[in-house]
Amino acid sequence: MIAETVCSAVSAAGLGIAVVTAYRKRFVTAARIAAYSLVPVGLVMTGVVGWLADTAFSPVAWAGFGVLGAAWALFATTRAVDRRRGGTRAQRRAARDAQRDPVAPAAPSSSVGPELGPATRPAAPPATAPRATGSSDDFSDIEAILKKHGI
Numbered sequence: 001m002i003a004e005t006v007c008s009a010v011s012a013a014g015l016g017i018a019v020v021t022a023y024r025k026r027f028v029t030a031a032r033i034a035a036y037s038l039v040p041v042g043l044v045m046t047g048v049v050g051w052l053a054d055t056a057f058s059p060v061a062w063a064g065f066g067v068l069g070a071a072w073a074l075f076a077t078t079r080a081v082d083r084r085r086g087g088t089r090a091q092r093r094a095a096r097d098a099q100r101d102p103v104a105p106a107a108p109s110s111s112v113g114p115e116l117g118p119a120t121r122p123a124a125p126p127a128t129a130p131r132a133t134g135s136s137d138d139f140s141d142i143e144a145i146l147k148k149h150g151i
Helices: 002-023 027-046 048-056 059-085 089-100 140-148
Strands: none
Touching (some): 002 048
16 A cells, blocks of 8 residues: 555656656656656556565565575576586596597597598608708798798
């Protein structure tokens, strides 16, 4: 009962401010103030204010909010733990087996991407130009680039 009276008073005050604003020839602002001032009365008429008042003063509702908060905390904690561990149990087992074996395991046959086949290594590392010792070694890479471009 008190909430309905307060909402009605707030709406009446808002409509009064809207009338004064309209008198000052600021009609768009007055219409916006009138719209905001009608919201509390609309909430009272739909019953939202009564529901909120019943919820705010109900110990069972607050206990329910506490249970929801505990559930959220558990979800957040388990998600953080899963991120640190590396996902599902099967993924952790595969990672542990990969650490034991020096050779990487074969890709699963149900992979989404295309099968690429075994990778091959080059027979020998690419030959590099011998570096000069002394102060010119700082510029040897630059000299090679300039010679490549004919400068």
